[in-house]
Amino acid sequence: MEFTIDFTKEQIESIEEILQKELIDMGVQSVILMDLAGNVIVNLDSGETDHDVFSLAALAAGNYGAVSAMANIIGEQEFSLLFHKGEEESIHFSKVADDLLLLTIFNKNVSLGFLRLKVAEAVKRIKNVI
Amino acid sequence: MALINPKKREVQVKIVYYGPGRGGKTTNLEYINRKFKKRILNEMVTVKTYGDRTLFFDFLPFDIGEIKGHSIKIQLYTVPGQVKYNATRRLVLRGVDGIVFVADSMDLRREMNIRSLQNLKENLESFNKNIFNIPLVMQYNKRDLSDEGIPILSVETLEKDLNSRLKAPCFSASAIRGDNVAATMKKVIALTVTSLRKKLE
Numbered sequence A: 001m002e003f004t005i006d007f008t009k010e011q012i013e014s015i016e017e018i019l020q021k022e023l024i025d026m027g028v029q030s031v032i033l034m035d036l037a038g039n040v041i042v043n044l045d046s047g048e049t050d051h052d053v054f055s056l057a058a059l060a061a062g063n064y065g066a067v068s069a070m071a072n073i074i075g076e077q078e079f080s081l082l083f084h085k086g087e088e089e090s091i092h093f094s095k096v097a098d099d100l101l102l103l104t105i106f107n108k109n110v111s112l113g114f115l116r117l118k119v120a121e122a123v124k125r126i127k128n129v130i
Numbered sequence B: 001m002a003l004i005n006p007k008k009r010e011v012q013v014k015i016v017y018y019g020p021g022r023g024g025k026t027t028n029l030e031y032i033n034r035k036f037k038k039r040i041l042n043e044m045v046t047v048k049t050y051g052d053r054t055l056f057f058d059f060l061p062f063d064i065g066e067i068k069g070h071s072i073k074i075q076l077y078t079v080p081g082q083v084k085y086n087a088t089r090r091l092v093l094r095g096v097d098g099i100v101f102v103a104d105s106m107d108l109r110r111e112m113n114i115r116s117l118q119n120l121k122e123n124l125e126s127f128n129k130n131i132f133n134i135p136l137v138m139q140y141n142k143r144d145l146s147d148e149g150i151p152i153l154s155v156e157t158l159e160k161d162l163n164s165r166l167k168a169p170c171f172s173a174s175a176i177r178g179d180n181v182a183a184t185m186k187k188v189i190a191l192t193v194t195s196l197r198k199k200l201e
C-alpha cells in the first residue's frame, strides 16, 4: 500500500490552527481539508453543525473530479470558482495542492466575497506548512 | 493510498467494488449495510440515474475497530459498471487500496466480465498501479441462478477466464441472498490491512 500524503501530528495541528483562525472564527460553519481520493485530513466546525463529513468528502472528490474533467473538455485547465449556493447553506471548493481540496460550508451570514478572501489566505498559509 | 491521521490516530482505507454493469456490486454493499448496521454510523450514499443504475458510485463507511491503537475506517465504494461511464470509474479508483472484482456468473455475461477486468487493469495503469500488486479478491456472483435453471458459467471457466494469472483469492457468492458477501469483504479488508500493520508500528 502506498501513502502519498502523510501529515505529521505537528502539521495537522498547524493546519487546524490556520483553519480555525482564518475561517471558523470568521463565522464559517464547517471546513474539511481532504484529498482527491475522498479521505478527510482535517475537519473543523463551529459546533452548530453535525454533517456526515466522510460522505461529503467522498461526494466532493467525485464532484471535483467530474468538474475538472468538464473543464478539460472545453479547453480550460480548471474553473477558478467552484461554489454551490443553497437557500441557507453553501459549499465552496478550493484547490490547495495537486491532490488536496479545501471544502468550506457557510451560511448566509458570510458573504461569498469575504469567504473567498479568507479561503485564499488560509490556502496560502497551509501551503507553507505542507 | 490509505490516509493516516497521527493526531486522531485514525486510518482511512479505500476499497472499491469493480466489475461489469449489473453484476451485483451495489447489491453487495446493500447487504453489508443491512447486515452490519451497528458498525455503520452513517447512511449509505448512492448516486443513481433514473432507473436505479449506479451513475457515479455507492459509498459506505464502515468501522472495523482498532489496529495498533489506530481506529480503522474502511470506505467501501462501487463503480458504475456501464461501459460509457469510464471517466467516473477512473475518478472512483483514485487512491484505491484494495479491490473486489464482482464477476457475473451468468453464461451471457462471459465477455463482459473479461472486458471489465481488462478495463480495470488499464485504469489502474493510468494511476501507475499494477493489478498484480494491489490487494484483490474475486467474487463469482449470482451462483443462486442455477437453482432457477438459468445457465451459469462454471467456477473453473470463471477462474480460467479471469484468475488464471492473477491467482487472487476467490469466492462463489450470491449477493442477493448474502452468501459469501461478508467473507469477500473480510478477505479484501484482511489483505489490505496486512500491509498497514507495518506502517503503524
Ligand SMILES: Nc1nc2c(ncn2[C@@H]2O[C@H](COP(=O)(O)OP(=O)(O)O)[C@@H](O)[C@H]2O)c(=O)[nH]1
Pocket (backbone or CB within 6 Å): B019, B020, B021, B022, B023, B024, B025, B026, B027, B028, B054, B078, B081, B141, B142, B143, B144, B145, B173, B174, B175, B176, B177
Ligand atoms: N439472482 C441474483 N441476482 C442478483 C445477485 N446480485 C445482484 N443481483 C441482481 O442483479 C441486478 C444488478 O445488481 P446491482 O447490484 O445493481 O449491480 P451493479 O451494476 O454491479 O451495481 C439487480 O437486479 C440485482 O437484484 C445475485 O447474487 N443473484
Ligand SMILES: [Mg+2]
Pocket (backbone or CB within 6 Å): B025, B026, B027, B053, B054, B078, B079, B080, B081
Ligand atoms: Mg451499481
